[in-house]
Amino acid sequence: MKALLITDQTEPLLISDVTLPEVGEHEVLVRLKAVALNRRDQWIRQGMYPNIKFGSVLGSDGAGIVEKVGPDVSDSLIGHEVIINPNVKWGSDDMAQSKEYSVLGMPKNGTFAEYIVVHENRLADKPEHLSWEEAAALPLGGLTAFRAIFHHGHLKPGDNVLISGAGGGVAQFAFLFATAIGANVYVTSGSSDKIEKCLNAGAKAGYNYKDDQWFKEAHKISGGFDVVIDSAGGNQINDFIKIMKPAGRIVFYGATNGTPEKLDMFRMFWNQITLQGSTMGNDHEFEDMVSFVKKHEVHPIIDSVRPFEDIISAFDDMKAGKQFGKLVVTL
Structure with missing residues (x-):
């Protein structure tokens, strides 16, 4: 599958062919339909983020369709349209994140790829009033x-x-x-x-x-x-x-x-x-945020949409800082 990696070469972003990830217990394989950039992604590109792990797939925001499930996961999830919660190991205290906390997309492989494997509890149903592009824009910033x-x-x-x-x-x-x-x-x-x-x-x-x-x-x-x-x-x-x-x-x-x-x-x-x-927010707040978006029919503001092969140009636009709203990439 195609994926965007962070590398130690002169241009630190590289679109590569990588092996389709295996699906383990309590995990699902999501075929991504759209993904979105955050400042975090550009900071990683510029080497301005701590503990950069070369070879990681970048990206925290994404929405897609569940294509495969692992052991102990209900087959009924297959075909569901979902958005992905980018929290990794927030912990049990809703007031503050744990010491093990990180955000999807380095060191754990992220959304800038054709497929991603995540734990089944990282999924939320895509709000029906949102397009794929709008749904992909929602998670981290929202x-x-x-x-x-x-x-x-x-x-x-x-x-x-x-x-x-x-x-x-x-x-x-x-x-x-x-x-x-x-x-x-x-x-x-x-x-x-x-x-x-x-x-x-x-x-x-x-x-x-x-x-x-x-x-x-x-x-x-x-x-x-x-x-x-x-x-x-x-x-x-x-x-x-x-x-x-x-x-x-x-x-x-x-x-x-x-x-x-x-x-x-x-x-x-x-x-x-x-x-x-303040930081990104806990898992309960993610659920509440998605419910809020559904109730009020909030539509994220999209600056631009482009195909995956042009994703590096989206990083360039983010660096320039002229965008109004989210930079979205479709797959």
């Missing part, structure tokens, strides 16, 4: 956003929420989920085009974070924020602190801008503000 928005952010209808870096994979799901429950959604971006797209999709207002004083206008118009969802960290954390309502929650699921040079702890303690880290 789960990360769901945990940040609801588990840590405690977002409710009518709350004011600011989502930074609008257009990224997780950010777009945070936008969709918050909009679905009737929150007042505001966004930031360095791109006026992305801000305009969010406004057209229901955002109350958008702000260009390249403007040093953007947060003053945001606070004036919104009256303050109950929740901020952020992926960048850095000094802008202090801008968020200035515009929070009392007892507001700042939830960050990444730190691409590093740590802030200083932290306005005085304003934080006086206003009872929480600064909370």
